[in-house]
Amino acid sequence: MNAIVTAIKEVYGLFVEDGSYAAGILIWLVFAIVVFAHVQRLGGFRAPILLAGLLALLVENVVRSARRLKANN
Amino acid sequence: MFAWAHAGTAFTASFLASLVEFVEALTIVLAVGSVRGWRSAFIGTGLGALFLAALVLFFDPALQRVPIGTLQVVIGILLLLFGMRWLRKAILRYAGVIGMHDEAAIYEKQTSKLAEVIPSRRTAIDKIALATSFKAVTIEGLEVVFIVIATGAAGRNIVPAVAGAALAGCLVILLGIAVHRPLTQVPENTLKFAVGIILSAFGVFWVGEGLHLGWPGSDLSLIGLAVVFLLVSLLAVRLARMSVRQTAL
Numbered sequence: 296m297n298a299i300v301t302a303i304k305e306v307y308g309l310f311v312e313d314g315s316y317a318a319g320i321l322i323w324l325v326f327a328i329v330v331f332a333h334v335q336r337l338g339g340f341r342a343p344i345l346l347a348g349l350l351a352l353l354v355e356n357v358v359r360s361a362r363r364l365k366a367n368n
Numbered sequence: 369m370f371a372w373a374h375a376g377t378a379f380t381a382s383f384l385a386s387l388v389e390f391v392e393a394l395t396i397v398l399a400v401g402s403v404r405g406w407r408s409a410f411i412g413t414g415l416g417a418l419f420l421a422a423l424v425l426f427f428d429p430a431l432q433r434v435p436i437g438t439l440q441v442v443i444g445i446l447l448l449l450f451g452m453r454w455l456r457k458a459i460l461r462y463a464g465v466i467g468m469h470d471e472a473a474i475y476e477k478q479t480s481k482l483a484e485v486i487p488s489r490r491t492a493i494d495k496i497a498l499a500t501s502f503k504a505v506t507i508e509g510l511e512v513v514f515i516v517i518a519t520g521a522a523g524r525n526i527v528p529a530v531a532g533a534a535l536a537g538c539l540v541i542l543l544g545i546a547v548h549r550p551l552t553q554v555p556e557n558t559l560k561f562a563v564g565i566i567l568s569a570f571g572v573f574w575v576g577e578g579l580h581l582g583w584p585g586s587d588l589s590l591i592g593l594a595v596v597f598l599l600v601s602l603l604a605v606r607l608a609r610m611s612v613r614q615t616a617l
Binding site for chain 1: 374433441445448449450452453455456457459460463465466507510511512530570572576579580581584593596597600601603604607608609611612614615
């Protein structure tokens with residue numbers, strides 16, 4: 296049983312380190328998938344929009360984490 | 369040319385990521401071998417490698433049956449979670465927010481921990497040595513398996529991905545035999561930064577492909593995506609440093 300719990304934790308840890316960051320990525324992807332399926336007007340901008348959202352999440356999380364981790368030290 | 373671009377990227381991502389993970393596994397196996405004997409360390413390593421190979425052999429044929437569009441979206445999402453996690457950590461390390469990965473320190477910690485436990489004299493196999501080296505190889509190797517399957521399966525490029533991981537494995541083993549101590553000269557943090565960029569680029573590319581978003585330049589946009597991730601990551605390092613300085617004031 297312990298081995299199974301450890302294995303599940305290891306697999307979870309492969310993808311999630313900062314919960315809010317992983318949740319943000321997932322929410323953005325689901326939002327993009329739903330919006331892109333319904334709004335056809337975006338056309339060729341859909342791929343760059345998808346990328347821009349992910350990059351914004353990365354920068355926001357890094358800056359926030361840097362501030363939080365340094366404040367805790 | 370496009371097929372080569374895909375195969376080359378799958379090979380490179382798999383090779384670099386595997387290099388990092390195998391170096392980390394080697395540190396623990398070396399610690400186990402030097403403190404508790406090489407026989408059990410090698411058996412644990414071999415069993416771990418067999419387990420990882422079995423995972424690849426099981427998952428790759430199973431994933432071949434999944435429709436390519438669905439596979440690309442699912443693998444793309446997982447690659448984004450995985451790659452952007454690596455990238456975030458690498459950026460925070462470069463910004464000086466968290467400490468750099470130190471193989472020598474890990475080796476020292478492992479050897480002193482293993483030396484504290486008295487080995488059992490009843491059996492020829494040291495269970496602690498076997499379990500520690502098995503665990504090190506499987507835990508570090510799990511990331512390699514994921515990268516091999518993810519970069520290989522979504523683009524139907526499993527052979528170059530496996531070849532990249534195998535080459536990295538052979539290289540690390542040969543270097544380990546040659547130097548007989550942790551590979552502290554391998555620039556792990558830089559490699560992790562690079563792999564995070566490649567995997568994130570792969571992830572967003574596959575999600576876009578699976579959703580038929582149409583990347584400008586088609587398959588070659590992978591290179592452009594990697595460049596964009598690199599530039600934004602370098603900007604993020606600067607912003608994180610500035611943020612730390614402001615917090616310190």
